[in-house]
Amino acid sequence: MAEITAASVKELRERTGAGMMDCKKALAENSGEMEAAIDWLRAKGLSAAAKKAGRTAAEGLVGIAVEGNRGAMVEVNSETDFVAKNEQFQDFVGNVAKLALAHGTDIDALGNAQYPTGGTVREALTENIAKIGENQSLRRAALLEVGEGAVVSYVHNQVAPGLGKIGVLVALESSAPAETLNELGRQIAQHIAAAHPLALTGDQLxxxxxxxxxxxxxxxxxxxxxxxxxxxxxxxxxxxxxxxxNALMSQLFVRDNKTPVADVVAAAAKEAGAEITVKDFVRFQLGEGIEKEQSDFAAEVAAAAGTAKAEPVA
Structure with missing residues (x-):
């Protein structure tokens, strides 16, 4: 096998705009031959992926996976809402959420995790970009766990099981029956989705x-x-x-708008005959905090049709 040098990887990256790892793999697959590696990248559609990387990705999906007393949530962004309806994209988000259960919330570590169909998560994402034709990014991940109790999830605007626009995880620590915890957790998660608390208690803001x-x-x-x-x-x-x-436990429960959430939890605990503690929660809303690019759609259409008027010369 030919030696793959840093210089050759750099040259291929500059000539194709593909990612560093994709360039390294292309050279390895083609015995270090530059032109063959370029053709390999083009055939895979990877040289085009980098060109899309500069475009704002503020749509996409939030994905959730719960297993036992652990729950993970990820946000994967795309450029348009149409991608959220793509089955390949949905499968990717669901798989990454499951992988987050095992690999944690560090995005670099998650990107290097082995993807179920082969390669890494990062490589699978690159293939998605090439096939779907839009920039996509794995933005963030969260993980909650309890020793005894339940981690309960809720997805708002669900497009498929565990996938939607707003995702919530609630960690309840208790010896109460699973049925009680799941029902209480679901209600609290729905409240969090609607009321958007910023912390568990006022002291934690x-x-x-x-x-x-x-x-x-x-x-x-x-x-x-x-x-x-x-x-x-x-x-x-x-x-x-x-x-x-703005603190979850002191907010008025959205179901009646008069009972503090802390009292709702206390009532459920009394009925179950076991203490229930809301240990933590996390809420992801798709695209929050991302500055979306503003565009003149009419101007874009005119430009694409070659009918845009030239700017006057001063």
């Missing part, structure tokens, strides 16, 4: 978020013209309200 709210509350208090001692109470009252409304 990110400090930078609380300080930002403090600054906003202080500005409001100043503008009110109230005396300093009253303004301080207004600030503390505003922060208390913020903590209550």
């Amino acid at each position: 990110p400090s930078e978020l609380v300080e930002r709210e403090r600054g906003i509350a202080m500005e409001k208090a100043k503008e009110s013209g109230k005396p300093h001692n009253i303004a301080e109470k207004m600030v503390e009252g505003g922060l208390a309200k913020f903590r209550k409304e």
Whole structure:
């Protein structure tokens, strides 16, 4: 077998735009012959994949897998919503969610995990990009586990089992019957999907978020013209309200909009005759935090048709 040098991999990558590992594999498959490796990449559709890598991928699917007392969730993005309906893409997201149960949440480690049909997750993703024709990316993963109890999932806008636009995992620690935990967990997960709590309790809210709210509350208090001692109470009252409304256990349960979630859990525990603790939760909403590119669709169509008007020359 011919020696594959770093220089040859670099040259092939520059000439084709393909990923480094794909270039290395192409050279290995073709005894180090550059032109043959280029043809190999073109035949696999991999040289085109890199060209798509710069396009914004903010659609796609959230996938969930639960096994025993463990649950994993991943987000895989694509450029358009049409890809979410593609069976090949759906299979990929489902398989990666299952792999996250074994390999954890580190995206690099998950990308290097062996994919069920051969190769790695990263290689399978590259093949998807080539075949489907859109940029795709494995964005994030989460894993919850309890020693005793249940990890319960909920998927909103489900397009296939365990796949949708919003995914939630809830970890309940308890010796209560599985049926009780699954029903309670499902209700809490649905609440989380709708109410979007930012932490389990008010004390667990990110400090930078609380300080930002403090600054906003202080500005409001100043503008009110109230005396300093009253303004301080207004600030503390505003922060208390913020903590209550954004922490899961103090939020009002969406099913009746009057009972705190903590009381819902306590009632279920009393009925089951066993303590129930909400250990943790995680919520993924597809594309949250991704800045989507804004485009002029009419201009794109005109440009594609060759009818776009030239810009006037000053």
